[in-house]
Amino acid sequence: MSAFGWPLRRRFLLEPGTAFLNHGSFGTTPRRVLAAARRWQRRMEANPDRFVREILPGALRDAAARLAGFLSCSERDLVFVENATSGANAVLRSLELRPGDEILATTHGYNAVRQAMRYVCSRTGAKLVEARIDLPVKNESDLIASIQNNIGKRTRLLVLDHVSSPTGLIFPVKRLAALARRRGVQVLIDGAHAPGQLDLDIASLGVDWYTGNCHKWLFAPKGCGFLWARKSAQRGLHPLAISHGYGKGLAAEFDWTGTRDFSAWLAITAALDFYSRLNPQRLRAHNHRLAIESATAISRAWGMPLDGPPELHGSMMAVRLPDSLQRSDPARLMSRYLTLRRTVVAVMQIGGARWLRLSAQAYNSPGDYAALLRTLPEK
Numbered sequence: 001m002s003a004f005g006w007p008l009r010r011r012f013l014l015e016p017g018t019a020f021l022n023h024g025s026f027g028t029t030p031r032r033v034l035a036a037a038r039r040w041q042r043r044m045e046a047n048p049d050r051f052v053r054e055i056l057p058g059a060l061r062d063a064a065a066r067l068a069g070f071l072s073c074s075e076r077d078l079v080f081v082e083n084a085t086s087g088a089n090a091v092l093r094s095l096e097l098r099p100g101d102e103i104l105a106t107t108h109g110y111n112a113v114r115q116a117m118r119y120v121c122s123r124t125g126a127k128l129v130e131a132r133i134d135l136p137v138k139n140e141s142d143l144i145a146s147i148q149n150n151i152g153k154r155t156r157l158l159v160l161d162h163v164s165s166p167t168g169l170i171f172p173v174k175r176l177a178a179l180a181r182r183r184g185v186q187v188l189i190d191g192a193h194a195p196g197q198l199d200l201d202i203a204s205l206g207v208d209w210y211t212g213n214c215h216k217w218l219f220a221p222k223g224c225g226f227l228w229a230r231k232s233a234q235r236g237l238h239p240l241a242i243s244h245g246y247g248k249g250l251a252a253e254f255d256w257t258g259t260r261d262f263s264a265w266l267a268i269t270a271a272l273d274f275y276s277r278l279n280p281q282r283l284r285a286h287n288h289r290l291a292i293e294s295a296t297a298i299s300r301a302w303g304m305p306l307d308g309p310p311e312l313h314g315s316m317m318a319v320r321l322p323d324s325l326q327r328s329d330p331a332r333l334m335s336r337y338l339t340l341r342r343t344v345v346a347v348m349q350i351g352g353a354r355w356l357r358l359s360a361q362a363y364n365s366p367g368d369y370a371a372l373l374r375t376l377p378e379k
Contacts, residue, residue, distance in 0.1 A: 002280075004286045005365030012363055017370035019343045022318050023361040024168070024193060027216040029271075033284045036270030037221045039261040052259075060255050064271050065224060067214070072201040078228045079254035080265040084192035086113045086240065087211025087227035088159070088255075092120045094237045095157065099125030104185075106131045106147065107351060108164040113190055117159065129155070134351060135320070137308040140172050144240055145284050147176055155185050163193035166348040167307040167357060168291070168316025170198070177206040184234065193217065195226075197273060197284070197314040208233035215264070217315065217361075220271040223264040227254070283362055287315035290360035294369040295319050298358070301373050304337075307355060318348065318355040326354055341371035 011030050014020055020028070044051040065075040081087040093116075097103075103117050107130050114128075121128050131150040137143060151158070162173050177187045184340060186209040196217030202210050210228045214220035229237055234250050236343045245252035275283070292310045295317035299306050307318040325333065330347035333354075337343045346357040356367070 001145075004283070004362050005369075006363075009194075009363045014363065017342055019371065019373075020366075021358050021360075021364065021368060022344045022346045023364075024165070024216065024357065024359040025229075025346055026222070027219070028361075029215070029221050029262045030219055030274050031169075033219055033267055033270045033274055034221065037263040037267040038107065040266045041261065042374075043253075044262070056262060057238075057255065059165040060262065063266050063268050064226075064251070066272060070272055071195065071228070072095070073203040073228050074291065077231060077234070077250070080225055081211065081225045081227050081239075081254065082212050082223050083215070083225040084114070084190055084211045085110070087209075087225055088113045088188065088190055089116045090227060090239055091209045091229075091237065092116050093240065095120065096236070097124040097156060100154055101126040101150060101156045102129050103127070103157045103159060104129045104131065104147070104150055104155050106133055106161070108133055108166055108169065109161055110133050110165045110190060110192060113159065126156070132351070135167070135307045135318075135353070137169065138310065139309065139314070143169070143171055143312075144175060144179075148179060149226075150186060151180065151183055155183070157186050157188060159188045159190065161193075162189050162191040162210075163197060163314060163316070165192060166350050167318040167355065168193070168226050168313050168359075170312050170314060171209065181206060193316070196280075196317075197287070199280070201286070202228050209237075210282070214268055214271060218268075218271050219274050220268050221264040223261070223269075223283075224268055234323065252308055258348075278362055278377045284314065284361065287360045287364075288313065290364055290366065291315050291317045291358060294360065294366065294372075295358050298356075298369065298372050307350075314357050316357060318350075318357045321354045321356055322348070328354070330354060337371075343368075345372070357375040 012028055064078050068075040068078045083117055117128050131146040132148050160171050160173055163170050180187050188209045189207050191210055191212035195212045208230050212226055214224040215222045239254045241257040241258050243257045245256055299319045302322055304320040333347045337345050348355045348357050
């Protein structure tokens with residue numbers, strides 16, 4: 001396959017002249033994978049009845065088996081969901097919490113999942129506790145200490161981002177899961193950014209539930225996510241929409257919740273093929289190097305700190321915005337970057353400060369980050 005950077009852009013639908021440095025938010029799908037999804041759509045529409053009744057059940061399980069192999073887990077314990085937020089909601093809304101119980105998360109959690117936790121707590125009388133993690137972090141111990149100090153006698157569930165959405169910081173989830181397990185606390189991992197960005201072995205992490213996206217770093221179409229559940233944590237776990245498979249087991253309940261477009265799930269095999277042809281180890285090294293070098297250069301040019309050390313990052317990293325921009329609206333800042341510099345970035349609010357989060361993907365090259373080095377957008 002073509003070299004990374006500009007030569008690879010033609011395999012995507014990215015608009016010419018725009019530096020796309022925000023793959024982390026929504027991803028972008030290669031032409032080849034989109035074509036595979038369209039083939040599944042045409043196959044379904046040729047005879048929807050036959051497809052849904054005779055082809056879909058086996059095809060979904062085949063796709064799940066392929067994804068499970070990539071994630072180093074059993075196909076029997078893995079189901080498709082629309083995205084990691086849906087997977088997290090399915091777990092949270094299946095829990096039997098009581099007044100006074102606590103859910104422990106961090107201040108770096110994804111806001112949609114935070115809202116789901118708030119909703120569940122409001123319905124059950126449980127309490128959401130967020131371990132504060134200040135930036136910049138010095139090392140992995142900073143991530144562990146804050147969480148460890150907040151696990152209490154009433155903690156029933158620990159919810160962690162594997163890769164922090166606001167910054168790209170990688171949490172030591174295996175060590176934290178072992179710590180939680182020793183205290184009788186179950187663990188849900190929001191792995192929205194992990195598949196494709198990290199080399200995953202989900203079954204070895206020691207967690208109860210793991211949900212992730214395939215449309216970000218694995219190149220799948222939008223609407224392709226997964227939920228893995230340890231065998232002992234599957235009892236009582238149900239999809240958000242209860243349907244014909246209720247009570248018949250994990251796959252039966254989640255595979256069919258009603259009529260929908262299944263092409264994004266079925267195209268995961270094409271996405272994995274594309275990812276594999278890029279040479280995963282080489283791809284991750286390219287993304288990591290580009291993210292670190294670009295963020296470091298911008299940090300020096302602006303005189304502002306990075307969110308943490310390079311070894312705690314994969315393909316994303318955050319730089320604190322200069323003081324002159326700290327009161328600017330994040331959405332307006334992102335719009336100004338796009339309008340003035342033809343550069344797509346993410347601006348995140350973390351702990352009372354605004355940070356610029358940069359992503360690096362196979363189609364990016366050092367020149368994509370040049371506009372950020374030259375100047376800042378107007379306030």
